[in-house]
Amino acid sequence: MTRTIGHFIGGKRVEGKSGRFGDIFDPNTGELQAKVALASKAELHEAVLNAKSAQPAWAAKNPQVRARVMMKFLELANQHREELALLISMEHGKTIPDALGDLQRGLEVAEFCTGIPHLLKGEFTDGAGPGIDMYSMRQPVGIAAGITPFNFPAMIPLWKAAPAIACGNAFILKPSERDPSCPMRLAELFIEAGLPPGILNVVNGDKEAVDAVLDDPDIAAIGFVGSTPIAHYVYSRGTANGKRVQCFGGAKNHMIVMPDADMDKAVDALIGAGYGSAGERCMAISVAVPVGEATANALVDKLIPRVEKLKVGLSTDREADYGPLVTKMHLDKVKSYIDLGIQEGAKLKVDGRGFKMQGYENGFFLGGSLFDNVTKDMRIYKEEIFGPVLSVVRAKTYEEGLELANDHEYGNGVAIFTRDGDAARDFASRVQVGMIGINVPIPVPLAYHTFGGWKRSAFGDLNQHGPDAVRFYTRTKTVTSRWPSGIKEGAQFSIPTMR
16 A cells, blocks of 8 residues: 655644645656645645744743754754665665765754854944943744755755754745655654754645745745746745745856866766766756867766766665666656757767666666767756756867856856866856855855855845854844933934944
8 A cells, every 4th residue: 555645743744634645756666655745725824823833932942952952853863864864765766875965964054053052142232322232133033934855855954944943933844745755754853852843844745835835924934945947936926925035946067177187086076976866966067168179088088988887776776876866757857858969969978868777677767978069059058957967068268168157047056177276266256156166076065154056046145054044044133222320311303323
């Protein structure tokens, strides 16, 4: 009998009431493995009312109490690492080691949040005016929500929920309906760690649930990660409803390979960053930009055998380089981009479309593919493919390579491989992209910095995690204070100047 996944509301799992369900497939076999309830607007609002009831008492807890809950959650999550990784792997298709990495990068943000007593400290000015002191306080926004994607079922929900909860908010999580089991289990571990029921609710669903989040008047702040068209939709509708919204969208991450680069290290970087997790990462390198014909020829010659030898395996195969894609629909979409690249005139040096996993022919597997001589007018260059497909765009000069990254509509991540410090410094200064790697192919900042792209990769003023997360999930209240001193000054009708 197919298992059914409901929601997590009020500190426990509950069944869905809408009568609508989504299918969850095993990416390894292509078989249906579960049904997930798709929430109605009423069910979403039920979770919001639950959160609204619980939030004031949670906000009133002193910040070190909230930090201790986060510490206990970290302890429990680490005890259940293998279980959580398997949940991710079986629904998403990423390998167990990759799933463990997904979890770890999320837990690092929760770890950062154990310092919330320090992070929430305001500012104080003694004697700002005659007998007057000024101070600021950071207070929670109330109820926040997160709409998170399929490709990081642990990391991104934790990037959203952990700072919001640590700051004293209640949180509504709407994870991807393709792989909801890990977020549901994380919510259970938060309750076990001492989080009061109602502070973290997980509502599974599709567009109906998303629209309910965007329209609910009690939700004050929303974080989203997904494709750029949906990010723009969420940002526009959420802000139109008076909410604080941060949205992170698509990417087309370039890696500039300079003539002086260590070619072996550059190839290693491209193989890992381009094909890891089957390319289903917003920080994947999908465009290699070798500078000069000699560099391009050497790079492609080294890439071809490496791509041909990629080990595609079951998601439970710890020795596999990557596993299956998440759904049949997504597999077909990625294959259609490979077909398109051929039609557009790019040279397909390695074709992964014919790959079949023996004994798992109905699984969502795709071999690594490599295009050369891709040009900036091609759709396979302009659009995010989100699969194990790497495009080589040849640049005659460094300036041309820099221009490619600067002119692209996405500005999420970028990398340069070089031995020249001047070139690296110039690149970091001039490239119009939010996250930059210098001899680092996937420049994802650590938890105490902030993560965010530029241009159409991001909508909103503040980034994810780090200090920006505390700013996003709190409002600043500034107090000007004076106690009676016995001095009679009379009414003052001009604006106070503190002189």
